[in-house]
Amino acid sequence: MPVQGAGGDGCGLDYTDRSVYYAPMMIRTPGSHEDGSRTAASAEPAPSARPSRGDATREKLLASGHDLMLARGYSATSVDDICSASGVSKGSFYHFFDSKEGFGLAVLEAFHREGVERVRAGGYVRIEDPVERLRGFFDHLEAIAPEFWAEGCLLGTFAAELGETSPAIHARVAELFDELVARLTPVFLAVVLDEEEAAALAEETLVVIEGAVIMARAHDDPARIATGIRRYRISLEARIPELSRAS
Numbered sequence: 001m002p003v004q005g006a007g008g009d010g011c012g013l014d015y016t017d018r019s020v021y022y023a024p025m026m027i028r029t030p031g032s033h034e035d036g037s038r039t040a041a042s043a044e045p046a047p048s049a050r051p052s053r054g055d056a057t058r059e060k061l062l063a064s065g066h067d068l069m070l071a072r073g074y075s076a077t078s079v080d081d082i083c084s085a086s087g088v089s090k091g092s093f094y095h096f097f098d099s100k101e102g103f104g105l106a107v108l109e110a111f112h113r114e115g116v117e118r119v120r121a122g123g124y125v126r127i128e129d130p131v132e133r134l135r136g137f138f139d140h141l142e143a144i145a146p147e148f149w150a151e152g153c154l155l156g157t158f159a160a161e162l163g164e165t166s167p168a169i170h171a172r173v174a175e176l177f178d179e180l181v182a183r184l185t186p187v188f189l190a191v192v193l194d195e196e197e198a199a200a201l202a203e204e205t206l207v208v209i210e211g212a213v214i215m216a217r218a219h220d221d222p223a224r225i226a227t228g229i230r231r232y233r234i235s236l237e238a239r240i241p242e243l244s245r246a247s
Contacts, residue, residue: 060088061093061097062107063086065082069154070154075165104158104162104166115148130189131190134188142233145212145222145225146222146226150225153213156213158170158173159174159177185199186198191240211228212224
């Protein structure tokens with residue numbers, strides 16, 4: 001539950017520590033602690049260190065898997081397809097991943113991390129006024145949408161395709177959507193005082209994005225994603241007086 005501090009805005013947001021809301025989502029890995037720090041033995045390499053050949057190979061596999069699974073779906077993408085597209089041997093594939101399902105989870109996590117980074121990179125995170133920040137959030141979503149979701153959304157693709165065939169991936173997709181709702185909820189506390197209502201608006205935003213992505217794919221027109229977000233924003237302004245007030 002957000003707690004208003006000395007730098008609060010009256011809507012339940014505390015500007016004294018924006019990292020509560022905008023810090024990158026931490027994914028626990030071996031050697032990491034609850035606060036995101038890592039033991040010395042597992043510390044990340046220094047910024048000047050070059051990625052290892054193994055890291056580069058793994059990234060090539062993930063990039064190829066991302067493209068193929070967005071284009072064809074999970075089931076229609078084989079390990080052979082991934083290895084062929086990336087120029088990596090099947091032996092190397094299984095060096096990094098125990099199974100295709102494990103690989104699918106890794107691709108999903110990578111897609112999710114990139115999405116979080118894209119969304120939090122907007123200038124809106126530095127805006128003090130909560131209503132103006134929410135407007136800036138929608139401006140940023142509209143700007144990045146046609147490029148980032150041009151080929152689809154892996155969360156939506158996997159949710160639709162793998163409900164019965166991969167319980168592990170299906171469950172992780174649900175968790176990631178829930179995490180996104182939790183991350184976006186504080187942004188909507190600018191215009192509603194009730195956290196439950198703010199969470200509903202955050203989830204509604206994700207529903208709009210996923211629907212717009214499907215429409216864009218159906219019509220082969222990524223611009224429809226930005227249009228869908230813009231129309232949703234207009235509907236919110238009609239419903240919420242604080243959002244439609246003059247700048």
